[in-house]
Amino acid sequence: MPASESLCPAEATPMRIRPLSAPLGAEIDGVNLSQPLPLSAFAEIERAWRERLVLVIRDQRLSDPELIAFSRNWGELDPPGPNPYGAPFLPEHPEVNVISNVVEDGKPIGNLGAGEAVWHADMTYIDRPPKAAILHALEIPPSGGNTYFADMFAAYDALGADMKSRIQGRIAIHDASLNSAGQLRRGYEPVTDVRQTRGARHPLVRTDAVTGRKALFLGRRTNSYILDMELAESEALLDALWAHAGNMRFAMSHEWRRGDVLIWNNLSVLHRRDPFDPTARRVMHRTQIKGEEAVR
Numbered sequence: 001m002p003a004s005e006s007l008c009p010a011e012a013t014p015m016r017i018r019p020l021s022a023p024l025g026a027e028i029d030g031v032n033l034s035q036p037l038p039l040s041a042f043a044e045i046e047r048a049w050r051e052r053l054v055l056v057i058r059d060q061r062l063s064d065p066e067l068i069a070f071s072r073n074w075g076e077l078d079p080p081g082p083n084p085y086g087a088p089f090l091p092e093h094p095e096v097n098v099i100s101n102v103v104e105d106g107k108p109i110g111n112l113g114a115g116e117a118v119w120h121a122d123m124t125y126i127d128r129p130p131k132a133a134i135l136h137a138l139e140i141p142p143s144g145g146n147t148y149f150a151d152m153f154a155a156y157d158a159l160g161a162d163m164k165s166r167i168q169g170r171i172a173i174h175d176a177s178l179n180s181a182g183q184l185r186r187g188y189e190p191v192t193d194v195r196q197t198r199g200a201r202h203p204l205v206r207t208d209a210v211t212g213r214k215a216l217f218l219g220r221r222t223n224s225y226i227l228d229m230e231l232a233e234s235e236a237l238l239d240a241l242w243a244h245a246g247n248m249r250f251a252m253s254h255e256w257r258r259g260d261v262l263i264w265n266n267l268s269v270l271h272r273r274d275p276f277d278p279t280a281r282r283v284m285h286r287t288q289i290k291g292e293e294a295v296r
């Protein structure tokens with residue numbers, strides 16, 4: 001998409017949307033997300049999200065109610081998945097998840113710690129996974145913890161014709177037992193046979209309901225299994241697809257600054273995170289938006 005500029009009446013400053021010099025992603029400036037957005041400005045933001053899949057908006061300072069109010073522009077909020085501790089991190093705002101390594105009074109204030117998070121999409125283990133995720137950086141470490149996003153439309157387009165026909169119509173199980181840091185969720189047992197994995201079943205090829213474009217839809221590798229396939233064949237095919245999907249030629253990286261808001265198209269990208277110094281503080285608040293039924 002070309003860079004665009006429009007006047008945002010509530011701010012009386014121009015909002016600018018500029019594609020990043022990466023296969024996906026756009027940066028927006030001239031917008032204050034703590035204020036109600038004019039419909040026309042939100043429509044432009046949503047269009048950029050649909051086209052560029054990841055939006056970066058710097059220098060925001062949103063309270064939780066402001067983050068929730070902005071998030072509601074996108075649709076109905078989807079509550080966070082169960083965390084390993086069995087209770088919301090923010091009881092006053094249970095729709096807001098906390099991504100953090102910080103431990104206070106012996107209790108983690110958020111999810112995922114400081115380790116690497118491998119390529120995944122969020123909560124694809126439910127039947128209607130969230131369509132968008134919004135992550136606001138409140139505290140970030142001096143280095144490390146970069147997040148990477150990979151475009152699954154581009155990954156699908158780049159597959160050979162043979163591979164496209166091999167995966168067309170195939171359904172995979174998306175594991176519900178582990179979070180993206182590999183921690184076992186409360187109420188789950190470790191998976192010993194991936195053919196018995198608990199979690200939603202989705203087509204490997206997902207068609208976007210609005211654009212009709214096809215994307216690879218992989219969710220997460222661990223404990224995945226392609227239905228009606230020999231186990232070894234499923235493992236080999238999944239390994240090949242994951243090696244392809246995580247290629248950096250489909251990806252962008254994001255180096256976080258305090259105040260960043262990132263919004264991504266959860267059903268059309270994978271994301272992963274570098275580890276960071278566990279003694280540094282990283283605190284992010286996060287919402288997600290309920291997805292629509294996928295076209296199959």
Ligand SMILES: [Fe+2]
Pocket residue numbers: 120121122180271
């Ligand atoms: Fe995630």
